[in-house]
Amino acid sequence: EIIEIVGRKSAATIAMQPLFIQFALGLELFQQGQWQEAAVCFETVLQEYDDGPSRFYWQKAIALQKNPPLYWDKVITLENK
Numbered sequence: 258e259i260i261e262i263v264g265r266k267s268a269a270t271i272a273m274q275p276l277f278i279q280f281a282l283g284l285e286l287f288q289q290g291q292w293q294e295a296a297v298c299f300e301t302v303l304q305e306y307d308d309g310p311s312r313f314y315w316q317k318a319i320a321l322q323k324n325p326p327l328y329w330d331k332v333i334t335l336e337n338k
């Protein structure tokens with residue numbers, strides 16, 4: 258489970274609900290190995306709100322499209338901080 262703190266609950270965060278939903282959809286597609294569709298979701302989020310997790314998963318989805326693993330176990334190993 259991934260949790261991102263985006264701020265205090267306010268009208269601004271409520272207005273961002275569609276972006277949160279889009280990110281969750283992108284993450285679900287990513288985990289299912291549907292990297293092209295996931296990349297589109299994350300790119301949509303990035304057009305409105307440039308955050309680290311969306312950029313990270315967008316870049317990973319692009320990379321995995323170009324070089325898909327033989328077996329997708331849904332695990333991402335981070336090489337650095």
